[in-house]
Structures are given as C-alpha cells and as structure tokens.
Amino acid sequence: MIQTTDFSSVLKSGYYVDGQWKETQQHYDVTNPSTKALVAKVAYCSTKEAKEVVDSAAKALTAWQAITAKERAQRLKKWFDLIIANQKELATLLVTEQGKPLAEGMGEVVYAASFVEWFAEEAKRIYGDVIPAHKGDSRIVVIKQPVGVIAAITPWNFPLAMLTRKIAPALAAGCTAVIKPSEETPLSAHALVHLAEMAGIPAGVLNVVSGDAKAIGEVFTQDKRVRKISFTGSTKTGKFLYQACANTMKKMSLELGGNAAFIVFEDADIDAAVEGAMASKYRNTGQTCVCVNRFFVHDAVYENFTQKLAAAVKKLTVGDAFSEGATQGPLINQMAFDKVSNHVKDAIAKGAKVLVGGKPSELGGTFFEPTVLIDATKEMLMSSEETFGPISACYRFNSEEEVIALANDTDFGLSSYFYTQNLSRAWRIAEALECGMVAINEGMLSTEVAPFGGIKDSGIGREGSKYGIEEYLNIKYVLMGSI
Secondary structure (H helix, E strand, C coil): CCCCCCCHHHCCCCEEECCEEECCCCEEEEECCCCCCEEEEEECECHHHHHHHHHHHHHHHHHHHHCCHHHHHHHHHHHHHHHHHCHHHHHHHHHHHHCCCHHHHHHHHHHHHHHHHHHHHHHHHCCCEEECCCCCCCEEEEEEEECCEEEEECCCCCCCHHHHHHHHHHHHHCCEEEEECCCCCHHHHHHHHHHHHHCCCCECCEEECCECHHHHHHHHHHCCCEEEEEEECCHHHHHHHHHHCHHHCCEEEEECCCCEEEEECCCCCHHHHHHHHHHHHCHHHHCCCCCEEEEEEEHHHHHHHHHHHHHHHHCCCECCCCCCCCCECCCCCHHHHHHHHHHHHHHHHCCCEEEECCCECCCCCCCECCEEEECCCCCCHHHHCCCCCCEEEEEEECCHHHHHHHHHCCCEECEEEEECCCHHHHHHHHHHCCCCEEEECCCCCCCCCCCECCEECCEECCECHHHHHHHHEEEEEEEECCC
16 A cells, blocks of 8 residues: 555634635535545534535625735735645545545646636736727726636536636635535545635635535525626536526636547557547546547557457556556445446447457445446437446447547537548648547647637536636726717
C-alpha cells in the first residue's frame, strides 16, 4: 500500500455560511467507495440552510464587487498557492471519498488549481468597449458587471476541478456564490472553501451546503437573488434545472452528458491512437463526461487497433486508490456499477465479443474489469446511452460519410476525437462533427486555457479560457448624450 497523508487539516464536515462552519441536527454518511468505510458524517442541509446561504451571499455581494479587480486577483492567487501547498492532503481526501487512484487525485489538484490561477489573471482583463456613436454629440460605452449571486452545483467525478472551474471565474468577476457539491463527495468542496477562507476570501462570498438536493435546488432555482446557476451533471437533471429557472430568468451554464466518438481512420498512427484511447477512455475508470463512449475504427485497421487496444487494457491494474500500481479504481456506487454491467450484458446479447474483461472484478464491491468489446452495433444500449465506465465498444466503418453520420447520430454533442495524418481530412471532419470540442490526434483535451462545453443535449455555456468569465458578467450599454 502507498503511504497515505493525513488530511485532517483540510477536513470540514459542517456547512459554511457567512464565514462560519456550522452544524445541523441531521447528518449523512460519506463512505469510501473502495472499502465502504465511513469517511465522515456531514451536515445534512435542507431549505432552512439553503435560504441562509443565499442570504449570506446576497449580503456580501455589494462589498465584494466594489473592491478592485486587482485585489480580487490577489485573493485568488493566495487561494491558488494554498491549494498547491496542500496538494497531498487534498488528493488524499479526494481519493478517499471518490475512489480514483492517488496519482490521478494528485493530478486533479493541479488541474483544479490551474483554473484559480487562470481566472486570477483574467480578473484584471474584464474589458469593455467604446463604440463609434450614431450622433456627433454622443458617446457609447459598453461595460461589464458581475451578474450577482451565483449557485454552483458540482458532480462527484471531479469534485475539486469542477468546483474551481465555476467558482474561480465567478469570484474573479465580482460575484458571490452558494455551492452545492455532490453528496457522494462533499468533503473535497469543503476543503477548497476552507482554503479560500484562509486565503482571505471575505465572509459570505463563498457558502456551501449539501444534503437534501431537491430542497436545496428549489431554493436556488426559485430565489430571485440567485442570478445564475452553473451545473455539471446528467442531462436529465440539467433540463429540469433549466425549466425550474425559467420563472426567474436566470443565466445558465449547463455541462451535461456526452456520447463521445473516437474515430480511427485508415491512415492513423495506430500506436498513437491506442495511447490516446487509453488516456481518454480509462481515466477515472471511465467516469468522465468527455470519455470515449464509441470507438469507430476503419475496417482496414480494425484488427490492428482493437488487438493493440486490448493488449494495453490488459496491463491496467484494478485496485484501491492507495494500492501500489493501481490504475483503475471502483465505480462510484452500485447504481453506476449496475449500469455498466447492464450495458456489457446487452452488448454481448446483441452480438458483441469480449476481447478483455467484460465482468465484475474479483475484488468485489463496485470494481469492474476494464473491458474491450468488438463488433459493436448501433442497436446496443451503449450506442445511445452514456456508459460512464471502463468499457471500450468498437464499431467498424468504411468511409468518411458513413462515420460522420454514425458519430453525429446521438442527442449529445460534448466532445469527439479522431486520428488521421491527412490535413485536409482533419479540417473536414473537425467541422462536420456536431460537438463543442474536437481533439485531433490527441486523447486529452481539457485545459484551463480552452473553452469547455457542448451543444445539443450536452448543455449550454462554456467553462475555462477567456470565454469562461463571460458567463458571470452582464453587458451594459451606456449612452452619454449632449457631450
């Protein structure tokens, strides 16, 4: 076993409001998905606490948006420094409640910190415009102002990074925030808020509750003072929130489900494609929204690619996050395990063949063997549903036209990947794919400097990059006459 780091210095199990950690009468258990051991009992919040944090954020808004952009940037930079300084503690806490291998947890801390650093820098670059006026004695100015109180609802698969990707631009823009992390992994969010407090983020600017998701969500969606909601999660829940926010006309950022295609053309560098496939598909045990869900491989290289992919998958090691050499952790819960298992059974029943894996791990619990399936067809469940697990389903194709039709035959449009050495084809395919993000000859596309988000049922809005901060700003046109 890998030697663990004590995370007690960043462990907070209450809820955070107006600069104070408070307790509730009720609590819920957070358990380690690998061992099922209790990690902590966390304050169970409901309507009362949700209203309390909105009150706190609304009260703190005027003072926070009034300070200079430079000062907000300095506070965020201190937060970044503290995240990096506590990398081991944050990573250990993260993998304890989430289950991913420790090496991935260490990487997520750096990834999460990158958004804080980026938006600390962007805080000083919220520029407006001067527009040539329509009359000689007038001037037109465009300014950008914070939207106000925002609510961030974050998932369990990247509990650190999904929070900083929302909160860092919000704070940089001058907004205050209420946060509801997943009940599967609230402690990572609490730890980040604790470090933000240490960095000098004023009381009320950040507030966090979790527990009764429905009750908390109702407060966030119905309170007029909450002017924006940013949500990462399932398409079903995202659509529900979109409808629930209609009455108060909130701004929305929705980063929802995916059904990513990974296309291997006949001229592809097969070894590079396999390397990219492994990075994209098996990171976090296949539990990422940009994971490949469908591998489309040209018939001319189908056998070569699938055999090399299977050989690479065989080298993966399933184990507890702290096991030496572990590269695949457990699925987050029984529901996730059941979905993966059902998708594999459905595919086999409809003609797919197993090259590697295909069954629950001998470790038991929610561990599932990394799997490669061949002879997949569009009739299988995994063709239309996001599997969210370590399953590679490989389909054949013969022409560009065919594979574009197959890749776009989905309600989702988050990410796509393809491998080719043909520059003309690279442009054609990138423009033809119906998604918000395309990676060419690369298996990893997430970075703080580029806009992350999708189209169709994969959501609206963008996170990261210079575009990410725009989601937290209102544009105001000012006409000055008689000048």
